[in-house]
Amino acid sequence: MLVKNADILVKNARTPKLAEIREILVELVNSAIEAGNPSSSMRKWVKFEADKLKVGDYEISLNDARRIVVVGGGKADAAMAITLEQILGDRLTEGIVNIPEGTVPKKVAHKIKFVEAGHPIPSESGVEGARRMLDLVSGLGPRDVVICLISGGGSALMPLPAEGIELSELQEVTQLLLKSGATIQEFNATRKHLSAFKGGQLARAACPARIITLIISDVIGDRLDTIASGPACWDLTTYRDAFSVLEKYELTEKVPTSVMTRLRDGVKGILPETPKAGEECFQNACYRIIASNVDALKMAAEVGKAHDLNIHVLTDAMQGEARQVGADLARVAKEICQTGKPIPVPALLLSGGETTVTVRGKGAGGRNQELALSAALGLAGLENAAIVSFGTDGIDGPTDAAGAVADGFTLQRAGEVGLDICAYLENNDSYHFFKELGDLVMTGPSGTNIMDVTALIISN
Secondary structure, X not given: OOOOOHHHHHHOOOOHHHHHHHHHHHHHHHHXXXXXXXXXXXXXXXXXXXXEEEEOOEEEEOOOOOOEEEEEEOOOHHHHHHHHHHHHHHHOOEEEEEEEOOOOOOOOXXXXXXXXXXXXXXXXXXXXXXXXXXXXXXXXXXXXXXXXXXOOOHHHHOOOEOOOOOHHHHHHHHHHHHHHOOOHHHHHHHHHOOEOXXXXXXXXXXXXXXXXXXXXXXXXXXXXXXXXXXXXXXXXXXXXXXXXXXHHOOOOOOOOHHHHHHHHHHHHOOOOOOOOOOOHHHOOEEEEEEEOHHHHHHHHHHHHHHOOOEEEEEEEEEOOEHHHHHHHHHHHHHHHHXXXXXXXXXXXXXXXXXXXXXXXXXXXXXXXHHHHHHHHHHHOOOOOEEEEEEEOOOOOOOOOOOEEEEEOOHHHHHHHOOOOHHHHHHOOOHHHHHHHXXXXXXXXXXXXXXXXXXXXXEOO
8 A cells, every 4th residue: 555644644633424434535545556567567568579679559670679778867767777688678779767866666677777866956966867867879770770768857858958057056945946836848848958958958969879768758648758858769859949038037137147147048940959859860760659547547436436436537637726726626515515517426436647836935836736725615514525635756745745635624623733723824834834744645665656645526
């Protein structure tokens, strides 16, 4: 079981019905995270038979392949790499993969080397790993094959600052963007144009080798150029887009001078753009998404069906300010209680995606915890309603929690122990609020990332 504190979450229910609802939510968390299991996903999609490599409906012969190398980075990459090495066996030549610090598995791959890198703030070890990947793929020929393993967190884990940009400056920009409320698409548009690795530049270095990219998606809409900032995919963004992001969030006067100089030079055409669609380096490229948030929602829905709940998927593109999304979901819960719309009770409402938090306070928390905290205000008084919001990577913001659970009694319980829910919300301190109530969802790092899932159950 992934949820380590399941017993506590259920015991915190004030009624037998809420205990039942919380049990279902815990089961749902476990199932949704398992949907992104890297090993299972790799074995489902990747087959190696009679010297033919099959990835879904894509197939190539490795009879004349000279070298088969593996590169990549992300929270799911350790398991992806180990499984791939097991599948390919002796046909694999070597590989380098960047993974989060402290997550090197006990069962270590033999030919694929792991580099522990910083996340969400890029580190020197991450830079070194990305540089080694570029060195590995540079000079390959048309008979060589590069398998690129990509998963959530790859943008931070595979940093390689562009010429003229220092790692410390990249770290500073990352910090500012994390607190700005920028979407992942905006964030990565900026990172790609401050990098010598992202935005298709890995593919450019590997040309003319064949490239197969296997992806566990943590991005709304599964945009290939956005997931881990698309190191092996053509870039749909420009220097102008990156510059506009910093303007939008009023960061042009806050980021290092070197960053603005690079972006301005790029806008003027002084610097070459990132690789675009149609370039030679993408002619022999294959991309397959082997797990995504849609899979998590499907598994969550299966849990609901097993408990005879009416299922309604609100969206697989959940985004916006976490506190606003939480408030909106609470209003939908009230509508269901009053009118039976959009579905009658007992109801399970599912949403997938990734919200944002504009940090104004000094507290601790993550987008899922803040969403649940905001929802708790609106759910007050609904005795048979509870919500869970969690990151499938098991890490919500800079905390050790995956998310949080709230129900119709959360506000009352908070008042009984002297917690001012509004004060915690305004201070962006959802973590300490739910820690006091024992309603944090604790899974530990899951080894995958297929974005966030929010589940709201309303019963009769």
